[in-house]
Amino acid sequence: MAFLELHGLTKRFGAFTAVEELSFAVERGSFVSLLGPSGCGKTTTLQMVAGFEAPTEGKIVLDGKNLAGIPARERGLGIVFQTYALFAHMTVEENVGFGLEMRKVSKAERKRRIAAALDLVHLSHLGDRYPRAMSGGQRQRVALARALVIEPQLLLLDEPLSNLDAKLREEMQLELRRIQREAGVTTLMVTHDQSEALALSDSIVVMDQGRLRQDATPFDIYETPQSSFVSRFLGKSNNLSARLDSTGSEGSALVCGSLRLHGPLVDLRPGPVEIALRPERIALVDPEAGQLRGTVAERVFMGNQWLLRIETELGDMLVMRYNTGRAEAEEGEVVGLDWKPEDIRILPVEETSA
Amino acid sequence: MTTQTSRAWLLSAPALVLFAVLLLVPLLMTFMLSFNSFDFYGGIGTDLSLANYAEVLGDSYFYEIFGRTFLIALITTAICAAIGVPQAYILYRMSPFWRSITVLIVIGPLLISVVVRTLGWAILLGNKGVINTALMDIGLIERPIRMMYTSGGIVLALVHVMVPFMVLAVWAALQRQDPATEAAAESLGARPRTIFFRIILPQAIPGVLSGSLIVFSLSASAFATPAILGGRRVKVVSTTVYDEFLNTLNWPLGAAIAMLLLVAVLIVMLSWNSLVERRYGEVFE
Amino acid sequence: MRQNGPLSILFSLVFVSFMLAPIVVVIGVSFTPEGFLEFPPSGVSLRWFRAILDNPEFITAAWISLKLGIASATLATVLAVPAALAIGRGRFAGRDALQALFLSPLMVPTVVLGIAFLRFLSLLGLNGTFIGLMLCHAIIITPFILRLVLASVAGLDRSVEKAAISLGAKPLTVFRRVTLPAIMPGMIGGWMLAFITSFDELTVTVFIVNPSTTTLPVRLFSHITQTTDPLVASVSAVAILFTVALMLLIDRLYGLDRLLIGEGKR
Numbered sequence: 001m002a003f004l005e006l007h008g009l010t011k012r013f014g015a016f017t018a019v020e021e022l023s024f025a026v027e028r029g030s031f032v033s034l035l036g037p038s039g040c041g042k043t044t045t046l047q048m049v050a051g052f053e054a055p056t057e058g059k060i061v062l063d064g065k066n067l068a069g070i071p072a073r074e075r076g077l078g079i080v081f082q083t084y085a086l087f088a089h090m091t092v093e094e095n096v097g098f099g100l101e102m103r104k105v106s107k108a109e110r111k112r113r114i115a116a117a118l119d120l121v122h123l124s125h126l127g128d129r130y131p132r133a134m135s136g137g138q139r140q141r142v143a144l145a146r147a148l149v150i151e152p153q154l155l156l157l158d159e160p161l162s163n164l165d166a167k168l169r170e171e172m173q174l175e176l177r178r179i180q181r182e183a184g185v186t187t188l189m190v191t192h193d194q195s196e197a198l199a200l201s202d203s204i205v206v207m208d209q210g211r212l213r214q215d216a217t218p219f220d221i222y223e224t225p226q227s228s229f230v231s232r233f234l235g236k237s238n239n240l241s242a243r244l245d246s247t248g249s250e251g252s253a254l255v256c257g258s259l260r261l262h263g264p265l266v267d268l269r270p271g272p273v274e275i276a277l278r279p280e281r282i283a284l285v286d287p288e289a290g291q292l293r294g295t296v297a298e299r300v301f302m303g304n305q306w307l308l309r310i311e312t313e314l315g316d317m318l319v320m321r322y323n324t325g326r327a328e329a330e331e332g333e334v335v336g337l338d339w340k341p342e343d344i345r346i347l348p349v350e351e352t353s354a
Numbered sequence: 355m356t357t358q359t360s361r362a363w364l365l366s367a368p369a370l371v372l373f374a375v376l377l378l379v380p381l382l383m384t385f386m387l388s389f390n391s392f393d394f395y396g397g398i399g400t401d402l403s404l405a406n407y408a409e410v411l412g413d414s415y416f417y418e419i420f421g422r423t424f425l426i427a428l429i430t431t432a433i434c435a436a437i438g439v440p441q442a443y444i445l446y447r448m449s450p451f452w453r454s455i456t457v458l459i460v461i462g463p464l465l466i467s468v469v470v471r472t473l474g475w476a477i478l479l480g481n482k483g484v485i486n487t488a489l490m491d492i493g494l495i496e497r498p499i500r501m502m503y504t505s506g507g508i509v510l511a512l513v514h515v516m517v518p519f520m521v522l523a524v525w526a527a528l529q530r531q532d533p534a535t536e537a538a539a540e541s542l543g544a545r546p547r548t549i550f551f552r553i554i555l556p557q558a559i560p561g562v563l564s565g566s567l568i569v570f571s572l573s574a575s576a577f578a579t580p581a582i583l584g585g586r587r588v589k590v591v592s593t594t595v596y597d598e599f600l601n602t603l604n605w606p607l608g609a610a611i612a613m614l615l616l617v618a619v620l621i622v623m624l625s626w627n628s629l630v631e632r633r634y635g636e637v638f639e
Numbered sequence: 640m641r642q643n644g645p646l647s648i649l650f651s652l653v654f655v656s657f658m659l660a661p662i663v664v665v666i667g668v669s670f671t672p673e674g675f676l677e678f679p680p681s682g683v684s685l686r687w688f689r690a691i692l693d694n695p696e697f698i699t700a701a702w703i704s705l706k707l708g709i710a711s712a713t714l715a716t717v718l719a720v721p722a723a724l725a726i727g728r729g730r731f732a733g734r735d736a737l738q739a740l741f742l743s744p745l746m747v748p749t750v751v752l753g754i755a756f757l758r759f760l761s762l763l764g765l766n767g768t769f770i771g772l773m774l775c776h777a778i779i780i781t782p783f784i785l786r787l788v789l790a791s792v793a794g795l796d797r798s799v800e801k802a803a804i805s806l807g808a809k810p811l812t813v814f815r816r817v818t819l820p821a822i823m824p825g826m827i828g829g830w831m832l833a834f835i836t837s838f839d840e841l842t843v844t845v846f847i848v849n850p851s852t853t854t855l856p857v858r859l860f861s862h863i864t865q866t867t868d869p870l871v872a873s874v875s876a877v878a879i880l881f882t883v884a885l886m887l888l889i890d891r892l893y894g895l896d897r898l899l900i901g902e903g904k905r
Contacts, residue, residue: 050537071540072541079537086535370737373778387758462895469860470859578856595751596846605754609758612754
């Protein structure tokens, strides 16, 4: 049995269903992200785990115990809020010590644990500051220390890095991962930022419109997305409509426009499908050699890589090339596009518009 | 002078002229007036002396008036805080629909003339007023309780006049705080009572303090309410100044009383402000 | 966020009743058929509303208050807006002093302002004149407008003006097309608050009116302190109606709470 389990969790607000039949599990000590666009129900899910919202249906089991009916204040979870929710009228130490005070921890013990928590987030020198006099990154650390000092069974992070600027965000990603590992605390994070989820998590739960779309490791979710939505939400992807002719142990035969393509074995019936191809898996070759011909329409240099938009008979294709110190194909140049059959992902056609 | 500075002064010039001529000069003249002598037959003299201040500060009658004025203001402030803070918090938690209605009723009276509102209290508080009649009808009292022409009646009506300022100030402070702090405290194990007293109230304190300052200074210089409900029997500083100017016509004495009121109110305001600044400057914006 | 419990709702009900009590009583009394103040009234009669027509001094006073409110609020707006623009943007020598001066009428007890104006106007021979009243009211209400316009100016993104300049707009066009629309809500809100403050003003006005310029609050005040007949109630009831209508208008246009907290924009 996993440490945290959600079973058929559903939340309705009147006629609106925010979360529908959501089930997934979080292993002890792991870092799991709930990833999805805004309004996908991830925050509502977090609110239900935290105890601020009651599920309409389904249950949440933490360490074998059903959380239904247990008020937020008795769940003993550490929560880092998007706005940090620091107590403006208390110093950093008072903020961090608040949860211990509520637990009637003795003063000496409190002092020791506050010091340890501040040490963990590298803020030992700022204990008597007020939040107002701190930077965004520092406030974030205080919020983290305040949540961790009560030694929670579960740490909940609600878009923890969204209020930081890009550079600080990257720094804090590494920092967050270090702190989570050091504290060894099981963590559930809500985020809309795919790179954050990929970088931090042991496992990612992708949600859309209240439903679970895929639950896998970051690598698997990026490499083998199971839906068009997931393939496009994580990273860049060229998605094309195609028809699956046959599939078997030698691979799949596909028709895409006037092209006949090969792909890996897939558990789908022949018929209309969608194929997804990552920009970095496409090689630029001689115009005559590739599987597809196209004209470079735009070329963007991004430092470590080039991004090219190539007009082909199947529509625009994005191609990413690592910068190896040589100039890339010029705009207007005719090129060939090539890829390995196993780099193609064959996905079912989505009924709903994403 | 830089162009920016001269442009700024140019833009402010019209208002500045009005304020200099019609505010600073008159205040200065009133200040001077308070040093003039007064004779019932000869009118205002041109000599300067501290005689008026000596008269006010040497007469227990005036001490009583000043004492009553500030006591009324103090009690009014305390009651406004005691009932205004909970009401502001309740307002803060209301659903938008009920809140918009309640806001209209709670702070709308600010826009209704104080004379009209005090008239309502006069009708309520009189010996044959609504409250006494009702109490006698249900047999709780045999003879009317005297509420008109008492400090208690003035305080009651002043609370009505002033409490919207307190509710507004506290409510504004509550809105400035991050609503997630309540959830944060709860997740850390705090009970509702603890959340109110340890999280909500402390963050609302700047609002309570600024509201108290407004209520106190306005109560201390209130005129219409004590004039109608206190009449000649329960005089406060403002009504005393009014009588000196428009009945006794001893303007210099009235000016001296008014200057003492001004100084007292300013001292309270400035020291209150610096206290707040010292205590909370670091914590809140 | 937690919901209000039954105790909170009860408290709120009592509070709301307290706020409404004197207003309801005044309106109730105004319908009495009797010749004295009684509540609840023994019947419903418009006798005392008709009596207003027989007492033209109230109607005259109401007209004066209306004209005074409009004139002084407009004058104060014309003076306060440029000052707020100057004070609200950027630092300059004397800025804090200027702002303190323009807000100072809020700090000085009104009775002190009243006698100061009386002293000054009577030396100039302007006491009791409409122009004197208008200037004095403009001073009292300027802080309200200044605060609201300052809040609007603070909420104004300077780069929007710079964008207009970069697109080739001349300074006057920038002001008319970009700045003015941005501070308009604060200006209108400030004007309305100023108008109502002037319309209701008693403490200062009572010192500087003469019988021919008596305003409505002063007329009511002197009537109440002399006699108590239901006429004051019916006049007050009409005044309440007028104010409530104005209040609802403000609330729709601007939000009463925002106006009174003094925020230009949220």
